[in-house]
Amino acid sequence: MEIIKTEPSQYQEVADLAYKIWREHYTPIIGPEQVEYMLEKYQSVDAINQQIADGYEYYNFVYEEQLVGYLCIKEETGLVFISKIYVDSSMRGKGFGRKGLEFVDQIAKDRKLNKIRLTVNKYNTGSIAAYEKIGFVKNQAIVMDIGSGYVMDDYEMIKEV
Numbered sequence: 001m002e003i004i005k006t007e008p009s010q011y012q013e014v015a016d017l018a019y020k021i022w023r024e025h026y027t028p029i030i031g032p033e034q035v036e037y038m039l040e041k042y043q044s045v046d047a048i049n050q051q052i053a054d055g056y057e058y059y060n061f062v063y064e065e066q067l068v069g070y071l072c073i074k075e076e077t078g079l080v081f082i083s084k085i086y087v088d089s090s091m092r093g094k095g096f097g098r099k100g101l102e103f104v105d106q107i108a109k110d111r112k113l114n115k116i117r118l119t120v121n122k123y124n125t126g127s128i129a130a131y132e133k134i135g136f137v138k139n140q141a142i143v144m145d146i147g148s149g150y151v152m153d154d155y156e157m158i159k160e161v
Contacts (some may be wrong), residue, residue: 001096003103006058006070011048014058014070018043021086029123034150041146042084056083059103061096071100073107079115079158080108101134108161116161119154128155135159 006014019039026035041047048058051072061069069087073080082104087096101116108116119142120127128138136157144152 001068001099002062003059003071003100004062006060008049008052010060010067011045011058013067014060015043015045015048017067017070017088018084018086021088024089026121029121037148037150038146051083059100061087061100063091063096069096069100071104073104075111075113076117079113079117080104080111082116082118085118097130098134105161114161116159117156119152119156122153122155128157131157131159 022035022039022043023032026038030038052058054074056072056074058070058072060067061071068091070084071082071086072084073082075081082101085097085100087100104116108114116136117139118131118136120131122128122141132138136159139156139158142152142154142156144154146152
């Protein structure tokens with residue numbers, strides 16, 4: 001697998017993959033209405049463009065010339081924030097997510113940042129267990145209003161680099 005910086009010409013492909021992953025994975029957790037709302041707000045091409053303008057960085061996971069996942073990070077004071085890390089369901093369990101997290105570890109080291117932070121839905125138990133296995137610890141519970149009557153009910157997790 002290669003991890004390569006996402007080019008503007010690839011934003012639609014990333015958005016399409018996000019729509020597939022989110023609808024499969026998050027519908028049972030947060031329901032279809034919130035999934036559709038969040039996809040438009042956070043994973044549409046317009047949203048990706050705005051995030052890039054706001055300093056976020058997107059990277060594609062490419063395997064056999066196919067987009068199989070992606071991640072989005074932003075440098076914050078003293079740390080790297082992982083905003084998104086997703087792998088297509090057909091490719092899970094093959095180490096792509098772990099390689100993505102190792103990639104972020106290296107970015108943090110290269111930039112002399114000593115922590116990685118992420119948020120994860122409290123009911124996304126499989127992801128929480130995977131993060132804990134590689135050194136992330138729950139720091140705090142966060143409930144964030146995202147508009148239209150929806151909230152993100154998450155744990156913030158931190159890993160020392």
